[in-house]
Amino acid sequence: MLKKNYKKNKFISRPNKGRKFTYSAKTYSNPFFESKRNKRAKSNVPSIPLKIKLIFFAVLSVIVLVVWFLVYSSYFSIKTIEARGGGRISPNEIHDLAWSQINDSDFVLWPQKNIFLFNKNELIETLNLKYSFNDIIVNKKLPDKLIIQYNEKDYSMVWYEKELYYYIDENGYVVSKIGEKSEEKNYPVYKNVTENFIEGNHVAINKNLIGEALDLIEKFKVYNDFEIDFFEARESDNIIYVKIKEGPYLYIDIYGDTEKQLNKIIKLKGILEEDFFKRQYIDVTIGDSVYYK
Template identity: 25%
Template sequence: MTRHKKFKKMQLPKAFTGAKEFILQRVAGMIVLVVFIIFSWVLITAFLERSDYFMLRSVEARGAPEISLISIRSDLLRHYKGNNIFKINLTAIAKSLELRHPDAKDIIVNRALPDKLLVELNFRSPVAILSNGLSFPIDREGVILVSRDPARLGGLPVIKGVNPKYAGKLHKKNESKNLEAALKLLDEIKKARFLDKYGVRTLDASDIKSLSFDLGEDGPMIIIGYENLKERLSVLRDTLRDPRLVLDKINYIDIRFKDAAISPK
């Protein structure tokens, strides 16, 4: 007769058994935690979206003339009052306000818990008038301010020789290097300070290499170009300090070179 061998049942070491139980406990704990998080999220979302506590009741707007702020507040409340603030499309509101306020550089709409919207408008400031038959107020970035009346902006320098179609408008950036150079020159003139007593009324940016401005009301033309503006303005400052200089008898001063070239009338 054939004898059958008896095999003993293999037993895992106690260390492996303990590790298995530990892993199962951790997995079970993770599952419970995930279920708890999902359940909590559902409850919180339902509370935020359905509770009357978060229904829109007021709008705060700032950064524009009071008449515009009143209009913004009344319009938003008329359309959204009583709506849950988490369901209100803030991006759509900002875009609609951009159409009504094209000269605003930034329009930011935020929620203020529990029941308010905050609207912040940041408007562009005119720094010069772009003139090419018609007059267009522009800001430091060369963007035309379509809502500003140039007739009410007396005292701003006038930039000539640039086609307005290349200037910025609404969301379109300035594409004119000549206009960019003229605005950069205005910045450097403002920093230099010594030209404040003369005043800069007109800049000619038709040829960027011969970028120029008029010194005062009836003063000479200053040809400066578009490079090394700070250094060239220093040359002009030293030139104007010469007591022998009679501005009324000078046609132009060219400061594009190391030594200023002065042309009499």
């Protein structure tokens, strides 16, 4: 008789000395659920209606077309320039300077030929550098016309320097160039013997000297024995040098009493008589004294 021996299984729990369990703060997500979550989030963002988009692009297109029409179309390109003023300056010279500014514009995006973008102040500055005006106005007449109105300054004197003659006004601005010769007898001559020459369109002299010269011309009209030949510009800003025709230079202080100084000259002439015209100069600028040579 066979005996079956059964061994009872005994389960003994033993600690696992070889394994260690660690914990991480990282979180892991399932890509499938993540994509679904993103889709749900995007579906919650409000979309811009197609109608709004169409309106926006329509308005933008209109703005672009308007800008193009106003700035770049030939409709508002300057085609006519009118110069109003007459006088000594030829209108063609005014036209040439204006067209030069229009055609020489370096700004492609902001062309000077456009009536709206044309720089009036730049043209006025250019004209004032070349000519002398009492006033000058540049107007724009839509759609394509410039009107330049100007009033020239009158001649006051003839200025001479570096073998060239110029007409100047009472403030010392050059009105126009005469050239190497001048037969002008209606205006007094001011000769520059300094090394300070015309800069821009202005002579290098104290404008008060020019004003005093013009006053002396009127005052000398009462003296039949005196005739002014010319004035001479030297380094002094307060002494005017008057050359008497076939006579001496007169030194007069423009900030002193002019009448008093002229009276001293008249008294000296009475004393010297014809010898007066043989003198080299007569200086009445210092107090009550008279110096002559």
